[in-house]
Amino acid sequence: MKTAVAIVDDHYLMAQALAELIRRFNEYDVIFCAQSGRELQLQLDGKAKPEIVILDVHMADMSGQDIAGYLRQNYPDIKVLALSMMDDEQTIAQMIQQGARGYLLKGCRPSELRLALDDIRTKGYHYSDFLTKSLINQLNQPALAETKPLLNQRERDFIRLACSELIYVEIADKMCVSPRTVDGYRETVFEKLGVKSRQGLVMEAMRRGLI
Numbered sequence: 486m487k488t489a490v491a492i493v494d495d496h497y498l499m500a501q502a503l504a505e506l507i508r509r510f511n512e513y514d515v516i517f518c519a520q521s522g523r524e525l526q527l528q529l530d531g532k533a534k535p536e537i538v539i540l541d542v543h544m545a546d547m548s549g550q551d552i553a554g555y556l557r558q559n560y561p562d563i564k565v566l567a568l569s570m571m572d573d574e575q576t577i578a579q580m581i582q583q584g585a586r587g588y589l590l591k592g593c594r595p596s597e598l599r600l601a602l603d604d605i606r607t608k609g610y611h612y613s614d615f616l617t618k619s620l621i622n623q624l625n626q627p628a629l630a631e632t633k634p635l636l637n638q639r640e641r642d643f644i645r646l647a648c649s650e651l652i653y654v655e656i657a658d659k660m661c662v663s664p665r666t667v668d669g670y671r672e673t674v675f676e677k678l679g680v681k682s683r684q685g686l687v688m689e690a691m692r693r694g695l696i
Contacts, residue, residue, distance in 0.1 A: 487514040488606050491528070491535035493552065494568070495520045495544045499591075503539065503568075510599055512606070522547030522555070535563060537605055542569035542580060550583050557584035557682065564605050577616065584682050587611030608650050610684060634677040641695065643670040648687050648696045 490513050494500040497520060504515040517533055519525040523546055525538070538556065542549035553565050567585040569576070570592075577588050586605045589598060597613070604611035636644070639660070646656045657667045675681065678689045690696045 488512055488537060488602075489514055489516045489535040490537045490539065490602070491516060491525070491533070492518045492539045493520075493522070493525050493544070494518070494539075494541040495546075496541075499541075506595055506598070507539075507602070510602065513602060521545070522552045525552065526555075529560060534560075537564050537566060537602065539566045539568055540585070542567050542571060542576060550579050553580060553583035553585050564609065566601055566605055566611070578688065581616075581684050581688060582682075584684065586684065587613070588616050589613070609652070636674070636677065636695075640670060640674050640677075643667065644674060644686065644690050644695050647671070647674075647683060648690055 490507055492500045492503055492507075492515060494503070497518075500518040500520065504518055507513050507515050516535055517528050519528055521544060540549050540552055544552075547555075549567060549569070553567070556563050556565055565580075565585045567577075567580045567588040568591055569588070570590065572590055580588055587601050587610060589601055601611040601613070642660060643656065646659055647653075651659065653667050653671070654664055657664045660667065675686065678686065678693075680686045680689050687696075
């Protein structure tokens with residue numbers, strides 16, 4: 486079965502060209518294009534459920550950050566791939582914090598888009614060299630003094646494994662515990678570090694020097 490993809494971009498020709506390109510990838514099918522955040526909401530209310538949403542970061546009615554946050558809260562199973570002309574580190578970090586699973590520039594090659602879709606479909610996220618460098622630069626910016634969270638060794642082990650490509654069931658196997666116990670580690674660590682997603686955990690762990 487093909488992976489359902491939706492495109493959200495307020496430039497009609499760009500969205501249609503992107504849809505045509507993605508349809509050439511055998512594993513994917515573009516089920517709709519939306520030109521605004523509101524149109525995306527209407528499509529989702531109409532029960533159209535893509536597995537991946539390719540989201541333009543800068544649009545007129547809602548920002549990409551707002552749309553990504555809305556999807557994370559209301560449709561957590563939908564994975565967001567951000568697409569933008571902008572490569573500033575703050576925007577990239579904000580999109581990842583809002584739950585985006587990857588970030589591509591609109592000038593990327595078709596092969597890069599294909600790789601990002603494949604990674605998000607199979608691993609749940611796509612961190613390119615460009616994205617990793619941008620995040621590290623952003624995280625290395627001077628920060629206000631903060632209290633270090635108290636983490637026990639098992640929680641630190643969970644963080645290290647959660648920042649890898651392993652899925653949670655595989656993490657449970659590595660830690661020799663049940664998936665339910667891993668769920669408990671995840672909830673505790675997310676609360677201690679003040680994050681809401683696995684992508685946010687990776688960023689915060691890098692910033693704090695935990696990995």
